Amino acid sequence: MKKLIILVWILGFVSVSYSQKVIQLQEAKVTYEPSAKVLYEKYDNGNVVLKLQEAYVQQFRNDPVKFLINNFDMQAYLNEYNSMNNNLDVTIKSKSGYLKANYNKYGELVQTSQKFKNVLLPREIWNDVFASHRGWTMTKNVYTARGKGSAIDAQSYIITMKNGKMQKKLKINPVKKTSIVAVR
Incomplete structure (x- = not known):
């Protein structure tokens, strides 16, 4: 009886292991969607003003320069408005403060200033x-x-x-x- 139970137990494991199929999965695509919502955009005379609604407290003010670099596509702006001869000022505003960034005509970040309360x-x-x-x-x-x-x-x-x-x-x-x- 003992041998029969061991034999059934081994056959159960073997049959379970052979019943497993390998499933090929589709390639997963991961995209980045900023969680802050832009409420207002204004583009004129070399100035860009963006007003944000943050998804959570201190999202923008924890590291505003990094937030600017990750969420403002300077190259896309230059491609759309390719007649930029001067520096470009970008201002991002939120309820707690703002960041002003100055870009040169090549799209490089020159200087920043920020103020938060x-x-x-x-x-x-x-x-x-x-x-x-x-x-x-x-x-x-x-x-x-x-x-x-x-x-x-x-x-x-x-x-x-x-x-x-x-x-x-x-x-x-x-x-x-x-x-x-x-x-x-």
Whole structure:
């Protein structure tokens, strides 16, 4: 009886293994669709203005220059408007801020500037500000940056702090680790 059970068990495995067929699958195509929706486009006199509706919070402001490079096809613009002799200014706007980028006549990114309000501060700056300003509350902040090409050369955070009726503005340069305080 024991041999019969083992034999049935082996025949079951063998029959299952022979019943497997190899199925050839079609080639899968993966495409990239940006999740941000362009609400407004304006093309005139070497200026492009795009107004975005972000699919999620901080989609655009996490890395605006990378977002611009991935979502604005400069070569397609040059092919359509091939009479560009000057530099081209591209502005991308969202509810939280904007990025202005300047391209030369060959379609190369020359410089960028950006400004965003109420951004999430980097952990190091957050710790420094609240360690040195106990009892103060941050009411708003503004992040500004500019650079050449896709690199950021200068950036700063302007933080408005409040403690009762007193108000302070802190200007922090994270690269130089300097801060300027103005009390009102």
